[in-house]
Every structure is written in C-alpha cells, then in structure tokens.
Amino acid sequence: MKIAIASGKGGTGKTTLSTNLAAYISETISNDSNGQVVLVDLDVEEPNSGLFIKGDILKDEYKYRATPVWDSNKCTLCGECKTICNFNAIAQLPNTILIFSELCHSCFACSELCPEQALPMVDKRMGVLKHYQQAGNLPNNDKLTFIESRLDIGEISAVPLIKQTIEYVEDNFSDEIIKIFDSPPGTSCPVIETIKDADFVILVTEPTPFGLHDLKLAVETVKELGREFAIVINRYGIGDNGVEQYCLENNIQIIGKIPNMRQAASLYSQGELLYDKIPAIKEQLVLIYQAINRINR
C-alpha cells in the first residue's frame, strides 16, 4: 500500500508526519514477524526525512537519465534533430549542434529519428539513491526501512529521479507492505509523479488562510488524479477555522489534528521525532494509523 503525504503549501509538516508516522507504525508492528514499513523521501530537491530517521546503509547508488550526445563525425548537419525537439534543447550553429541537456526530457526522438545515428543517448548522472535498513531511532528496530533520493544541485527536473525511486521501491518491496512517500510541496509535476499511483493521499495543511488556499489547489489536484484522500491539520489551534469549515462543506475527512506546540517546533529544530516525547501527538498518530487501516482493508 502506497500512502503519499503531500501538501500544497510548503512547510506544513509533511516530513514531520511522514517520519513520525513511519516510526510509530514500525513500533506498533514490532511483534508481527512479517510486518514492515518503508519510508521513502521523494522530496528529492530538498530531502529532509533523513535528518530525523537514521539507519545502517544497505545500498547507495547513482541514478542516471539518458540525454543525447552529438557525434560530429557522423553528423551531416541536416538539422532534423533541431526540428524534432519540442523542448528547444537542440540548437544548430553553422558547423555545430549544441545540446542543452538540462532542457532534455529524454524522449529519445532526436536520437532514434536521426538519419545518421549521430545522436547516441548517453547516461548522465542526476542524483543518488540511498537505502537504509534497521532505520528509526528505536533499538533493534528491523521493521523500518528508509529510502531517500537526492537530486544533484544544478539538475533542474526532479521528475525522472522520483520516477526511478518509485520503481526501485516497487521492485524491492511487495504490494502489501505499507510505504510512506514524503512528497515535494506544490501541485505541479514532481507532486503529480509522487501521488498519481498512490493508494491513499494524506494532505497536510495548517489552519491559516495560506494553508486553506493551497489546500484547495491540492484537493483539486488529487481529485483530478482520482486518488482517495484525507486531511491532517498540523499546528492545530493557531489561525482560524477556515480549513475545518471547508472540509465540512466539501465532505472531506479530517483524520488527525496535530496540536500547535512550541515544544514540538523546538524538538523538530533539533532533528528529533515527536511522538515518543509528546503524548498528544502520539494520540493523533494512533487515529491516523486507524484511518489508514480502514482504507487498507
């Protein structure tokens, strides 16, 4: 089961919920010999889950995407490639073909349609995937696996790395295992890549006009993708009741309300998990996990 934890607005608590929920679930299933939970940080531009969840590294691998490279010996400068490319990633000068690999979407059209095979596709590094086992801050915890991908600075598209990371997770873990995807913020391509095949999406918001405005966009996005979803309100108690009003009017389920506490902000600032130190937060995780189990059935 794939659970994506997303939000429109950044900084509403996606990573806080993802890491605490994953650690809490791993603790509750500790007596179940087959139990396992996988936390996957797909906010590859700014991955933060690893600051809260530590573990022993099992695998560390570079991820690549294919982009064309110009072979000047074969090229006849016919200019076909430049016409084909829909992303303006190829330019032609009198004696040269220039390739802007950061604009390339790796569609292979230029390479496969070049009459002279002068544009072979070559792998280019875009980031690194790390796979940790026995993660979590609990002693002898072998129930929690943590996977993180990190986009190289200067690479501008997160989508291919997110795609390959999800493929890695699907290849290595069976369908019934609970997988928690810590999503990037926003509502565009990287988020869509993260949530489009999720079984359940939890949208984390905060009870402020900013939170509400961005939540509405996120809800429309999730609906467009036809995903099942529910809301968690973080920093509950500050701001106003606009988010609750909106959920009520639109028949959207709120499955948790994480209280606003300076203690939580302070522990978070140090890279600490919260549920094992603040009972009021653990109570909310219990409710959220119950809601997940209802969906999973």
Place this chain on the structure above:
Amino acid sequence: MKNKEIVVISGKGGTGKTSVTASLAFLAGNEAVIADCDVDAADMHLLLMPDLAHSEEFFSGQTASINNALCTNCGLCQSICRFKAISNSNDNYVINKIDCEGCGYCARICPSGAIKMEDSHTGSLHISNSRMNNTLVHAELQIAAENSGKLVTKVRQEAKRIAKETNTEYIIIDGSPGIGCPVVASITGTSFVVIVTEPTVSGYHDLSRISELVKKFNIKMGCVINKSDLNTQLTYQIKEFLISNNIELLTELPYDNVFTKAITAGKTVVEYATKSVIETNLAKCWDKIKIGVQ
C-alpha cells in the same frame, strides 16, 4: 534607470518566505513592482488584496491526442513512448494527458497521421493593483499542469515591462521552494537573492543546498533568519555558515505566533505588529537590501 530584481527564496517551505516578501512589498510601496513567482502555491494576493486589472490565459508545451477514426491500431506510438503515456483499452489507443510530456515523437512517426499535438493551457496570468500602492503580477497554474518555469519567466517579464513603463526602480519576486525548474527560472539574471531560513536541522540543510545553487549563478545573497530564538545553537551555526559563504545576514526575527495572526487577519506582519522588533528589523532589512543591490 536600470531595474533591480530582488528574489526571495527559501529552499525549504514554510520558513516565512511569503510573510517576509509581503512585508517588503508593503515597505517598498510604489518603489517596487511585485511578482509572485511561487505559481504552484501563490499566496501573496491573500495579503496584498489586489484589484484585478488584467488577466490572460497562458499556454506552454503541448499534449498529444489520437484520432481513433484514423488510427490503424499498429501500436508503434505505444512502443516508442518513453513516458508510458499511451495505452490500449478496448482496441483503442488513448493518451494519458497527465503522463504525456508533449515531446511529439508519436505524432511524428504515426504512419496514418492519427496523432496531433495541441497547445496545453497551463495557467493564467494576472496583473493587479495592490492595496500597497504598487502593481502585483501573479499567476495560477492549471490543476495538474507542468511547471517548467515558463509561467514563472512570463510573470517576471511582465513585472519588468511594468517597472520600465512606470519608471519603478525595484522588482520584488516571491520565489518557490526547492532547487528545481521554477526556482532556477525565478533567480536567473536577478540582482539580489534573499534567502529566508530558520534554525531547524531541515532549514539549515536546505539553506546549504539552495545557496550552493545560487552560487552557480554568481548572484549576491542575503539571509533572513526567521524564528531565530527557536534554537540558538543552530542560529549560531547558521551565522558562521553565512560568514564563510559570503552571505550577508540581513536580519533575525523571533519565533512568534504574530506571523500567523497577521496572515489570519489578512495583513502583513509589519502592519499587524506595529512598533514591534519585527517591524523594526524588517524595515532595516529592506534598507540593507536596497544598499546590497546597488
């Protein structure tokens, strides 16, 4: 007069980027044109409460569509699509619009000419008069549309055009979180980057990644440490990081629920918390930015 573009970014979301930008917009008044380039989650208009003066639709990129009357079901398109955007249901080939990246490969090779590429409507652009005596250029990304940075670039172009026409010196840009396309599109060619951070392990981590990106563009940077009393030890470490990376410390702001209260009241924090240390510090911050950008 040459216009000076100042962009506010954060790497991590939720550090107070929009609260700071809106405050700068208020302090600048008619000295600046404001551009909300966080088009995924554009919130500035909630505080600037603008009168909409002009709106236009924005198209970028393309999407494929198959005319099943012409299609001979040869399946070539499906075999070459790298995005798995073409599937076959009940002997009809269909394009999944969400997965299609608009490369046009399928349309180009379809032997029966059954596939055509259509321009995608990816958003709308608005130009408004804000209640702060300045112009706000903002945009809305279409639901589930791609954000390649083109709409961001368009917002900046419009802001620049208006600044030129009205002889306005500064352009204040609210950027988006992350280090990818929309961020690169918001910082390329600007005169000064303001990074809003917070003393949390994630705030510091994201500050180091975003500043490394900005360095590649060789743009002057300044930093606002928000919630600086939340973790004084980390605040100290961040300050050392700023010194060693040649980033100017613009100001520090306290951890205070007044930021949320201001947003809830539809006001910028400088208007809401008048005569507070927050107001004083943000005013000094704006002065430092104006010096830094020269």
